[in-house]
Amino acid sequence: MDAIDILMNEHRHISRILDLLERAVARSREGEDISAVLFERIARFLLTFVEGSHAAKEDELFQAITAQGLPLSQGVLGALSTQHSLGREQAETLRQSAGAVLRSGAEPEEMYVCVEHYVRLLRVHTEVEETRLFPLVRRLLPVDVMERVRAKFARIEAAHGPLDDAVDALELAFPQPLTDARRQPRGGR
Numbered sequence: 597m598d599a600i601d602i603l604m605n606e607h608r609h610i611s612r613i614l615d616l617l618e619r620a621v622a623r624s625r626e627g628e629d630i631s632a633v634l635f636e637r638i639a640r641f642l643l644t645f646v647e648g649s650h651a652a653k654e655d656e657l658f659q660a661i662t663a664q665g666l667p668l669s670q671g672v673l674g675a676l677s678t679q680h681s682l683g684r685e686q687a688e689t690l691r692q693s694a695g696a697v698l699r700s701g702a703e704p705e706e707m708y709v710c711v712e713h714y715v716r717l718l719r720v721h722t723e724v725e726e727t728r729l730f731p732l733v734r735r736l737l738p739v740d741v742m743e744r745v746r747a748k749f750a751r752i753e754a755a756h757g758p759l760d761d762a763v764d765a766l767e768l769a770f771p772q773p774l775t776d777a778r779r780q781p782r783g784g785r
């Protein structure tokens with residue numbers, strides 16, 4: 597796996613968390629009791645793994661692109677970096693709104709809206725990375741530079757732990773009715 601494979605693999609796992617969050621909001625609005633503890637736990641995951649280690653890896657990649665003077669639009673890199681900052685802010689806002697539900701008796705609707713904002717941002721952001729940035733990087737960044745970036749990724753991961761294990765643990769922590777399989781009626785289709 598090269599550096600881009602690692603990032604795209606993490607995108608797949610992050611997407612599982614975005615799906616989980618969306619289903620949690622939909623189920624909660626339908627009246628299911630899903631504790632704000634779980635939303636707070638996901639917000640901490642987002643801050644540590646998505647806006648922490650994943651974005652830090654991508655920032656290393658952005659720096660390598662800039663240092664190599666690749667003919668990539670600085671506008672794209674600038675927009676992606678700004679979205680990393682915005683993602684951190686939104687994940688922190690989600691953490692705080694989950695805390696307000698848990699400890700101050702706040703209504704959960706604000707927390708659900710935070711989830712919607714975050715999921716929307718991250719889906720657009722990820723699509724831009726995968727369609728506009730990564731193919732060019734793979735084509736234009738020299739192999740030795742790619743290897744150095746990958747070595748930096750390993751150091752970042754050592755500080756945070758593996759993202760996929762954290763996603764598995766979060767999925768297990770959520771109530772069973774959130775899984776699609778349990779939504780399918782038996783004997784149907």
Ligand SMILES: [Fe+2]
Nearest residue numbers: 651654721725
């Ligand atoms: Fe990113």
Ligand SMILES: [Fe+2]
Nearest residue numbers: 603654722725
């Ligand atoms: Fe990404």
